[in-house]
Amino acid sequence: MSGIANTRIRAALFTIPLVATGVLGTAAAPAGATTSPPTRPLTCRGEGVNPHALVRYRTETVIHAPLRTVWKLQTDVERWPAWQAAVTTMKRLDHGPFRKGSAFRWTTPVPPHPTTPATSLKITSTVEQLKRHSCIRWTGPAVGEGLRIDGVHVWNFTRVKGGVRVSTEETHTGAEVEADVPTATKLLRQGLEAWLRDLQTAAEAPTPDRPH
Template structure:
């Protein structure tokens, strides 16, 4: 059975922080530490370190947003362009690609996160035609918490947080 389009999400989040790019890169590329500063990142367990650039690194994530459910998935880093791009394939209760884009302009580190995934739990897919806006809202709340937590963690100010879906 082919999944319907209602279980597919393309969400993009933009964060702008007045922090050095190298500092932000270092924090984002160590996801096992995310639960220390990112509300909603319940656990990140390192499974494999990958090669010296991080390609092949694997982690198991458990996320809990504002809604009464958790999402669990495993991520494998597939692409690294130092200080520019970090991409991973995810499998589990969501499947697809997560991609961090990094830039530095006018004294600001700009992070754009793309989440191109399909949900797998049957209950989510059955509810998706009606609950899709609520699932997007939950994702936005998690990403807002991440932006604020990252800013606090690196002693910076979050100048922009924006999430879009298509």
């Protein structure tokens, strides 16, 4: 970011969407979301996810809102807790515009898992590549009791008729997630789809200048 075990494996890490917006469970995909296997990985300024990672997922949806609105929500990371219930704390580690080199530290709860106890993941994300209103790629570790995940998260934003296509892809590596790839992948899927759903809800919410 845009973990293992909560309804938003938030990786984001960067997303780690660690199933973080709830608990292990099935998160509904955003309206219009598609998860067809892509022919090529997403990239930002030529860089993509970890090509060797065993845990990976990609999805996208069309959000019916201006690109500037979607971009602002995603890059104003200090306000994530206002629209993402899974983000319990957030702190920017730098100042000024969100840019390459920006870093932020945030936490998300993780319920118990067969191989790890309930914990809170502390995620440190660093923006490696960014193109305004087009793409973001961040990386970083998510660390909790008995759990460490290294994630790479790529976001693409493309203007389409009626709104913005938001595409996201993330990979996770680490001994705990690699011990059960199917479960880790399922959790990552739930996390990314939940993230898109929350982003869509926030971006499409009526405002004084954009009535419902």
